[in-house]
Amino acid sequence: MSLLVVGSVALDTIETPFGRADRVAGGSAVYISAASSYFTAPIRLVGVVGSDFPKSEIDFLQSRGVDLEGLQVIEGGKTFFWSGRYHYDLNERDSLDTQLNVFEKFNPVLPDSYRKSSYVVLGNIDPVLQLRVIDSLEKKPELIVCDTMNFWIERKHDELLETLKRVDVLIVNDSEARLLTSEPNLVKASRKIMKLGPRIIIIKKGEHGALLFTNDTIFSAPAFPLEFIYDPTGAGDSFAGGFIGHLARTEDLSDHNLKRAVIYGSVLASFCVGKFGTEALKDLSDIEIHRRYRDFIELSKFED
Amino acid sequence: MSLLVVGSVALDTIETPFGRADRVAGGSAVYISAASSYFTAPIRLVGVVGSDFPKSEIDFLQSRGVDLEGLQVIEGGKTFFWSGRYHYDLNERDSLDTQLNVFEKFNPVLPDSYRKSSYVVLGNIDPVLQLRVIDSLEKKPELIVCDTMNFWIERKHDELLETLKRVDVLIVNDSEARLLTSEPNLVKASRKIMKLGPRIIIIKKGEHGALLFTNDTIFSAPAFPLEFIYDPTGAGDSFAGGFIGHLARTEDLSDHNLKRAVIYGSVLASFCVGKFGTEALKDLSDIEIHRRYRDFIELSKFED
Numbered sequence: 376m377s378l379l380v381v382g383s384v385a386l387d388t389i390e391t392p393f394g395r396a397d398r399v400a401g402g403s404a405v406y407i408s409a410a411s412s413y414f415t416a417p418i419r420l421v422g423v424v425g426s427d428f429p430k431s432e433i434d435f436l437q438s439r440g441v442d443l444e445g446l447q448v449i450e451g452g453k454t455f456f457w458s459g460r461y462h463y464d465l466n467e468r469d470s471l472d473t474q475l476n477v478f479e480k481f482n483p484v485l486p487d488s489y490r491k492s493s494y495v496v497l498g499n500i501d502p503v504l505q506l507r508v509i510d511s512l513e514k515k516p517e518l519i520v521c522d523t524m525n526f527w528i529e530r531k532h533d534e535l536l537e538t539l540k541r542v543d544v545l546i547v548n549d550s551e552a553r554l555l556t557s558e559p560n561l562v563k564a565s566r567k568i569m570k571l572g573p574r575i576i577i578i579k580k581g582e583h584g585a586l587l588f589t590n591d592t593i594f595s596a597p598a599f600p601l602e603f604i605y606d607p608t609g610a611g612d613s614f615a616g617g618f619i620g621h622l623a624r625t626e627d628l629s630d631h632n633l634k635r636a637v638i639y640g641s642v643l644a645s646f647c648v649g650k651f652g653t654e655a656l657k658d659l660s661d662i663e664i665h666r667r668y669r670d671f672i673e674l675s676k677f678e679d
Numbered sequence: 680m681s682l683l684v685v686g687s688v689a690l691d692t693i694e695t696p697f698g699r700a701d702r703v704a705g706g707s708a709v710y711i712s713a714a715s716s717y718f719t720a721p722i723r724l725v726g727v728v729g730s731d732f733p734k735s736e737i738d739f740l741q742s743r744g745v746d747l748e749g750l751q752v753i754e755g756g757k758t759f760f761w762s763g764r765y766h767y768d769l770n771e772r773d774s775l776d777t778q779l780n781v782f783e784k785f786n787p788v789l790p791d792s793y794r795k796s797s798y799v800v801l802g803n804i805d806p807v808l809q810l811r812v813i814d815s816l817e818k819k820p821e822l823i824v825c826d827t828m829n830f831w832i833e834r835k836h837d838e839l840l841e842t843l844k845r846v847d848v849l850i851v852n853d854s855e856a857r858l859l860t861s862e863p864n865l866v867k868a869s870r871k872i873m874k875l876g877p878r879i880i881i882i883k884k885g886e887h888g889a890l891l892f893t894n895d896t897i898f899s900a901p902a903f904p905l906e907f908i909y910d911p912t913g914a915g916d917s918f919a920g921g922f923i924g925h926l927a928r929t930e931d932l933s934d935h936n937l938k939r940a941v942i943y944g945s946v947l948a949s950f951c952v953g954k955f956g957t958e959a960l961k962d963l964s965d966i967e968i969h970r971r972y973r974d975f976i977e978l979s980k981f982e983d
Binding site for chain 1: 767768769770787841857863864865867870884886887888893896897898899900901902904905907908910935938939941942976977978979981982983
């Protein structure tokens with residue numbers, strides 16, 4: 376089924392103790408699109424870049440079947456640039472440089488061909504823009520998934536609450552869930568978020584996996600215990616991509632299938648961190664994805 | 680099967696945002712014994728208290744079938760006292776007072792009747808004393824489980840390494856595993872610990888559950904998503920008690936059964952934190968334990 380992805384498109388320079396990548400494609404829309412492309416089609420990307428965005432990265436997204444009609448290219452402009460350095464303990468990182476460039480004035484305009492998308496992911500951007508995207512849709516989608524971050528929770532709190540009223544799924548990490556609700560207990564925090572609008576809450580906990588909350592179920596998904604993690608960048612967006620990709624593919628929003636989708640999200644995140652940038656999302660095979668999914672079953676299964 | 684438990688016996692004064700408990704029984708030997716008493720018998724406790732240790736707490740342990748022949752009572756001495764205050768975010772606490780008292784010169788002496796115990800848990804005490812206990816055993820037990828903490832990893836590193844050579848299972852939390860191995864990646868850390876002696880490693884992650892590592896398997900157990908946590912004190916020791924209790928009851932050390940044991944440990948920890956001190960461990964029923972175990976299955980199960 377058709378999937379609309381709105382978010383940042385960036386050039387990232389990433390250093391980890393295990394290597395370095397210079398000005399590679401990044402940003403939430405790129406990771407979400409690439410990850411979900413292993414599950415569903417068409418994928419429609421809305422974002423903005425400058426004329427410095429490499430053709431090779433455009434080619435990569437097109438090779439994954441991503442429709443780029445909604446990718447605005449600002450002639451003479453520069454693409455959103457981020458640079459960061461991860462510590463030996465990959466849970467910590469320093470942002471070295473952030474240049475918003477053309478992203479600063481990003482206005483997500485949906486081409487007509489995008490307006491009837493069945494599944495929508497609103498990557499982590501200004502909640503005002505997220506709401507604008509929802510308002511531009513011609514028909515109510517099957518599912519709207521929304522990501523956000525501390526910055527918007529603090530700086531655009533009221534605007535975020537308006538957006539949340541209109542989304543079905545909120546994906547946040549544990550610190551964001553706590554900040555949004557002023558509640559350290561994640562079970563209580565998820566209940567509070569449900570009252571704001573979303574009926575499905577996913578709380579990502581990085582190396583500790585993810586929690587899924589619906590009205591009727593709580594599900595705890597492990598993270599894959601990887602011996603080699605090269606670059607955590609994009610793990611959360613890859614998770615969102617695998618999650619929505621599986622749902623768009625199966626068109627089944629039952630609790631059972633939401634659990635599977637959380638595992639597919641975890642599968643894609645586990646691949647993402649095994650290489651630099653989007654490298655791991657360039658050539659996955661269905662067999663690899665299926666095998667990793669089976670490994671997740673083994674990882675969490677115990678006999679009664 | 681017979682289970683030997685060696686560790687601290689304390690009086691704790693605990694404050695959390697949800698209440699307060701004054702001078703209630705605590706310490707690793709108490710929590711481990713109480714938790715494991717729901718699974719196996721006899722349980723043989725080795726510890727030390729002063730003459731101020733309340734008879735009501737002795738009665739509690741005896742009512743749980745714990746053999747106290749190995750509990751030394753120092754006449755005129757004072758019991759190990761700890762006082763702490765938990766923050767609203769229960770992951771953080773301040774130690775307000777620590778008085779080692781009679782525990783400072785604790786020498787774990789095993790009564791003759793204890794020397795042939797089949798299962799052994801060495802609670803978090805000086806590794807020199809842990810080794811002394813191992814040396815006092817008349818026959819090699821089926822399983823020796825060892826807990827430790829940052830203090831011993833830093834201050835008695837060489838002594839701890841000697842003890843680890845002799846134990847089968849090390850239970851530590853994630854920060855302890857990282858400190859012991861200088862390795863932030865928990866998969867690699869567990870491999871390093873295996874080279875030190877233990878063939879089974881359990882890494883506790885508090886609200887994020889626990890990981891089990893053996894030669895052939897990795898298992899990720901969720902923590903129970905509790906809406907109400909009153910007092911985290913003793914959760915780790917309750918985990919150890921449920922874990923070893925299930926193994927002593929079943930006498931099955933297969934990977935499959937180790938996974939079940941990790942879940943039973945998680946079950947007992949989840950009950951422990953629902954009341955103050957050892958209160959929740961005083962009157963559990965088999966039905967409650969079984970029901971919570973089933974809840975854990977639901978929590979982590981997804982269909983393939």
